[in-house]
Amino acid sequence: xxxxxxxxxxxxxxxxxxxxxxxxxxxxxxxxxxxxxxxxxxxxxxxxxxxxxxxxxxxxxxxx
Numbered sequence: 001x002x003x004x005x006x007x008x009x010x011x012x013x014x015x016x017x018x019x020x021x022x023x024x025x026x027x028x029x030x031x032x033x034x035x036x037x038x039x040x041x042x043x044x045x046x047x048x049x050x051x052x053x054x055x056x057x058x059x060x061x062x063x064x
Contacts, residue, residue, distance in 0.1 A: 010044040018061060019052065 008014060013024045026045045027038040037043065054062070 008044075010038070016062075019048075021048070023048070 006014070008025050010025050010027050013022050015022060023046050026047060027035075028040075028043060028045060029035045029038050030047075031045055
């Protein structure tokens with residue numbers, strides 16, 4: 001996964017400007033998926049630290 005020209009892996013944590021909290025990349029099995037999916041390259045889950053709703057009014061504020 002690339003954010004601001006950085007590459008992340010499962011277990012990494014990062015902050016995103018304008019979004020409160022710390023993001024952590026979790027293995028897919030953390031959400032109940034089979035562990036075989038944890039071994040796939042460039043794969044993982046990012047759980048938002050707070051509920052975030054994208055709307056047409058705020059989506060441009062986030063640079064993905």
